[in-house]
Amino acid sequence: MKIKEVISLLEKLAPLSYSEGFDNTGLLVGDANATITGVLVTLDTLENVVDEAIEKNCNLIVSFHPIIFSGLKKITGKTYVERVVQKAIKNDIAIFSNHTALDNSWNGVNAMICEKLGIINRKILIPQNSSIKKLITFVPSKDAENVRNALFEAGGGNIGNYENCSFNIKGNGSFKGNEAANPVIGKKGEIHFEEETQIGITFAKHLQNNILKALFEAHPYEEVAYEVTTLENPNQNLGMGMVGELENAMNETEFLQFLKTTMATECVRHSALLQKQIKRVAVLGGSGSFAIEAAKNAGADVFISADFKYHDFFKAENTLLLADIGHYESEQFTKDLIHSFLKKKMTNFAVLLSQINTNPISYL
Structure with a gap:
């Protein structure tokens, strides 16, 4: 098995196309065509992890x-990042x-927090936009x-709980x-009219190459007429954070102890x-202010969530309880998931x- 095949598997869990724009995901070091000898899963790559x-x-x-x-201009071993590389x-x-590809995944970082805390009826807290595409094509009706x-087999036409x-x-x-030209129907140099069906489907943006490949292979025409557009509809199965409910409400002190x-x-x-009672719970692994x-x-x-600054706590404004459990602690179960x-x-x-x-942070 090659490294690129492992990456392909990981993309089924969290497609890299859903990473945030500021992030740096994917193969960062190494040859994708190298043969695997073994895989080590970690939250962070430090020197002792490489060892x-x-x-x-x-x-x-x-x-x-x-x-x-961020970009490396030198690799001299001066910083811990350079030494790892x-x-x-x-x-x-x-x-x-x-990283953020898994943050945005329905079965990713935030799902793990919800699972640990027993949160049910989960929904995405901040659904991702521009992640749903629409294909329109024109096909002889027969x-x-x-x-x-063929488009359905490639993953097109899936909406929520419907296929x-x-x-x-x-x-x-x-x-x-x-x-x-080499027309399948009609003759060169002659205008031809054909009864056609306009087919419209939506699909997840990471499937675009598969969808178009299926279209070109199944379509009978020499030249395939089609258009792909990006929809602004929020994707209810993809995005940052989750919100759901505890099976049984707790008072705040009881909940904070349970959380800890x-x-x-x-x-x-x-x-x-x-x-007040705690029943409805929102979570977001990592920095979530x-x-x-x-x-x-x-x-x-x-x-x-984690990494709240001093002034972030004022934003609670007596409407909800903010709980910062630590960056590492909020994501610690992610490596178990992978x-x-x-x-x-x-x-x-x-x-x-x-x-x-x-975890780089210690507590006295």
Whole structure:
């Protein structure tokens, strides 16, 4: 198995096309065509993690956080980032990161927090826009079913809990091939009218290449008429954060203690207690202060995230409880998610979970 095949598997969990624009995801170091000897899964790639990969004969590190976040102008070993990259290259170890692609995934970082806390009836807190596309094409009516089914097989026409969704309009198409044409229907140099069906489907943007490949292979015409547009509809199955409910409401003190114990954190920084029951819970792994307003708008009783600054806590404005559990703590179970996914997909290869705690913060 090649490294690129492992990446293809990881893209099924979290397509890289859904990464945030500021992020740096994908294969950061190494050769995609190299043969796998083993995979080491970690939250962060530090020098001792690379040492662990060497010791365990793993030539691919799958790291949630990217070790290279902004551009590197020099690799001299002066910083911890440069030293990691140097050591990885020297030992032929590849490094892959899926960071915000997994943040935005329905089965990603925030789903793990919800699972740990027993949150049900989950919804995306901040749905991603511009991630749904629409294909319109024109097909001879006698071939419409075949083309439509090919598009469905490629993943088109899936909307929420529904599959094989399309809209179809019958009409007459016209065309005239020039001397270089090789028309399937009609004759060169003569205008031809054909009963056609306009087929419209939506699809997830990461499937565009597959959708177009299926269209061109199934369509009978030499020249395929089609258009692809990007929709602004929010994607209810993709985006940052989640919001849902506890099966049983708790008072604030009880909930904060439950949160601290369940998320295995040494400290929960929180805003003022409001003497209210906690039932509706919003979560966002990592730095989440940008989503405080979204949590309010979603009617959350508490918003759990990390890296809140001093003035962020004022934004609670006595409408919800803000709980900062720590950046590492909010994402600590992510490597378990990746490890479990790859173990199921790669039964004949060593997929190991890093035993190194990469949390840079200690508590007194």
